[in-house]
Every structure is written in structure tokens, then in C-alpha cells.
Amino acid sequence: GRRSSSTLPIESELVVTENAPIVYIVDDDERIREALSDLLESHSMPAVTFGSAGAYIGASKPDLPACLVLDIELPDINGLELQAQIADGDHPPIVFITGHGDIPSSVRALKRGAVDFLTKPFSDSDLMTAIRSAIARDKAARAVRAELSVLNQRYLGLTPREREVMPLVVSGLLNKQAAAELKISEVTLQIHRRNVMQKMEATSLAELVRFAEKLQIPVRRSRRTGSA
Numbered sequence: 001g002r003r004s005s006s007t008l009p010i011e012s013e014l015v016v017t018e019n020a021p022i023v024y025i026v027d028d029d030e031r032i033r034e035a036l037s038d039l040l041e042s043h044s045m046p047a048v049t050f051g052s053a054g055a056y057i058g059a060s061k062p063d064l065p066a067c068l069v070l071d072i073e074l075p076d077i078n079g080l081e082l083q084a085q086i087a088d089g090d091h092p093p094i095v096f097i098t099g100h101g102d103i104p105s106s107v108r109a110l111k112r113g114a115v116d117f118l119t120k121p122f123s124d125s126d127l128m129t130a131i132r133s134a135i136a137r138d139k140a141a142r143a144v145r146a147e148l149s150v151l152n153q154r155y156l157g158l159t160p161r162e163r164e165v166m167p168l169v170v171s172g173l174l175n176k177q178a179a180a181e182l183k184i185s186e187v188t189l190q191i192h193r194r195n196v197m198q199k200m201e202a203t204s205l206a207e208l209v210r211f212a213e214k215l216q217i218p219v220r221r222s223r224r225t226g227s228a
Helices: 030-042 053-058 079-085 103-111 124-156 160-170 175-182 186-199 205-214
Strands: 005-007 015-017 022-026 047-050 066-071 094-098 116-119
Touching: 022 030, 022 053, 030 047, 030 124, 047 053, 053 079, 066 079, 066 124, 079 094, 079 103, 094 103, 094 124, 103 116, 116 124, 124 205, 160 175, 160 186, 160 205, 175 186
Parallel strands: 022 047, 022 066, 066 094, 094 116
Antiparallel strands: 005 015
């Protein structure tokens, strides 16, 4: 595909290369925001800073791998509350930073999926390690979502009958058993099965099973124990 740089429509003008990760910094201390921005710039990582949770939530964000460096004590809502609010969305992995670290807060943050919980003053290397780990996690999650989106599009291309055939095929039924289950001929079942394999772009039955699991398609196993 074409490679291009794009200007991001958020706060300050920020030009990044395609698919370059971005780091969001939410901290009410301007000196901390500037220091972290400078640190990230020295590692060739674009950063966007916010002084409050509300400013972060309200900003438009490019569709890029990202990390959220989040202070606990914020002027509007607590960083842990923000983590809870955005938990159901596709938000970037969080690295918490705080000047008032306490064990219960760090345990809560990590249980909810935070990558790390750093107490100020922390070392630049510890922060960069946590940020790189968060970005790697986000890239992996984005790859999973992208694959699921592709599989959903393929599944939507199946006919209603093919969607009935697919769970029976991946459940391991023989063609004649699946055909009997749907009250169609074995030849017709084989045609539908071939169409399902082609439309789902599965190279083997094992791959089709993996696709079905990712799509969370319920397997309809036959109740028959005798010959079909």
C-alpha cells in the first residue's frame, strides 16, 4: 500500500509516519508533561499531552498503536476512575504514574489490566520499558481485532444455509450426518461445505475450526448415535 505521513487532528500539530505508535500523557503537572514529552521525543516517539481526564476523553485520536501514561491524581476524576470508565472500549494499554503510590491502588490498577504502576520519581528506563511493553500489547490486540473483523466480513458473505452447515462441519460430523441433520442430500451438503471453505478462505478443516472459535460460533453437535 501507499506510505504517507499524516497530520493528527489533536491538540498540537503532530506529524507521524504511518503506523508509528503514539503516547498519550495525562498529568495535571505541566512540568511533568513537558519532561515526559521531551523524553519520548528523544526516543523518536510522538506524544500528545493532556492536563485532565476530560481533555483526553474529548480528544479525537488517530487509529494507531498507542499507550496511555496516566497520573492517578487528576483535577477532574481519579486516574483509576478513568481506567474503569474506558475499560469497555478499545483504549490503549495504561501505564500509571503517581506521586502518591499505595499498594491497594497499584493492585487495583494492575488487576484491571494496567501494564505498570510507577511511583514518582521513576527512572527514564523503567518508564520507557513500560511504554514499549504497552505498545507491544496494543499492537497484538489490534492484530487480533483486525483478524476478527476480516473473519466477520467473510462470515457475513455466507448464505443462511451455509451458516447452518458451518457449525455442523466444524463439530466433526461426517457429511452424511450433517446432511441428515439439515434434511438435505449428502451431495448438496458437500457443495455447501465447499462454499463455506472457499468463502471463509480456510485452507483446511482445522483452520475453519479455528475461525469458528474466533467468531464464537456455537457448535451444534448431533444427538444421533446411530447411523445417519
